[in-house]
Amino acid sequence: MKAKEQRTEKRREKHAEKNLAKHAEERTAEQPAHILAGRHAIVEAIKAGRGINRILLADGLHGSSVHELRDLARAHGIAVDVVGRAKLDAAVPEGVRHQGTLAYVAPVAYVAVEEIIAAARERGEEPLLLLLDGIEDPQNLGALLRTADAAGVHGILLPRRHSVPLTETVARVSAGALEYVPVARIGNIAQTMRALKEQGFWIAGTDMAGEETYDRANLTGALVLVIGSEGRGMSRLTRDLCDFTVRLPMHGKINSLNASVAGAILMYEALRQRTAKSAVQHG
Numbered sequence: 001m002k003a004k005e006q007r008t009e010k011r012r013e014k015h016a017e018k019n020l021a022k023h024a025e026e027r028t029a030e031q032p033a034h035i036l037a038g039r040h041a042i043v044e045a046i047k048a049g050r051g052i053n054r055i056l057l058a059d060g061l062h063g064s065s066v067h068e069l070r071d072l073a074r075a076h077g078i079a080v081d082v083v084g085r086a087k088l089d090a091a092v093p094e095g096v097r098h099q100g101t102l103a104y105v106a107p108v109a110y111v112a113v114e115e116i117i118a119a120a121r122e123r124g125e126e127p128l129l130l131l132l133d134g135i136e137d138p139q140n141l142g143a144l145l146r147t148a149d150a151a152g153v154h155g156i157l158l159p160r161r162h163s164v165p166l167t168e169t170v171a172r173v174s175a176g177a178l179e180y181v182p183v184a185r186i187g188n189i190a191q192t193m194r195a196l197k198e199q200g201f202w203i204a205g206t207d208m209a210g211e212e213t214y215d216r217a218n219l220t221g222a223l224v225l226v227i228g229s230e231g232r233g234m235s236r237l238t239r240d241l242c243d244f245t246v247r248l249p250m251h252g253k254i255n256s257l258n259a260s261v262a263g264a265i266l267m268y269e270a271l272r273q274r275t276a277k278s279a280v281q282h283g
Helices: 001-031 037-046 063-075 084-093 113-122 136-149 168-173 189-198 234-243 259-281
Strands: 034-037 051-060 078-082 100-104 126-131 155-159 185-186 202-206 223-228 244-247
Touching: 001 051, 001 185, 034 078, 037 051, 037 063, 037 100, 051 063, 051 084, 063 078, 078 084, 084 100, 084 168, 113 126, 113 155, 113 185, 126 136, 126 259, 136 168, 168 259, 189 202, 189 234, 202 234, 202 259
Parallel strands: 051 078, 126 155, 126 223, 155 185, 202 223, 202 244
Antiparallel strands: 034 100, 051 100
16 A cells, blocks of 8 residues: 555656646746736736737636726737636746736837838838748747848838747847847738738738749839748738749759748848949939
């Protein structure tokens, strides 16, 4: 009987260790630069304009303060996920009371698309934007930010869903570029693309079967470059809404490039064309 109890205790310890390891993995994968705990702190952070990636609410949480938080999050386009309390407990340091509510905060504040466009035009430049459709790898997003800063891209448009948010990993990989390249979070990609078209933007999507090679396409003027996900590329609707698509010549056995590499080539081609056009206009 004693041996059986010892085996049972060992199984419990092993199970507990597995749970701790699982929670540690979740914290490593999800925890951005900062976590806010408690409804009041989160409400005030939203009102102050902090960049909130998403909010976690404990399952079964009710009350007027919870409704206020949900309404405020909805008004600011912040995703709210309902999860078990165990996930919240695992996400905060020991001793921190989360009151059933956590918020993942971005390293920098997000900006509005309109702010990016206005800032570019105040500098007398035609806006060049990068729209990321389904980029889920923080390493790729960080690398794209770094290149965007170097190539003079005015801002990045990042969907709220099915996309990696701004995290500590993204900031680190960007090597400081996140401090200089504004990022806007958008709700619906299709609506955003239509709105930008109405403002005179042309939209160029990258596709393996693109209509023309990247160096023959006109990448000057008010332009949005669309980079699709690492595995699937652009969604069908996004591709259909592009004014034209471009491809990168592939002469080897591999038929695609990493998203950050493809994006870097296109951003620098856009810079080359814009620099040449400016030289002619002012020559």
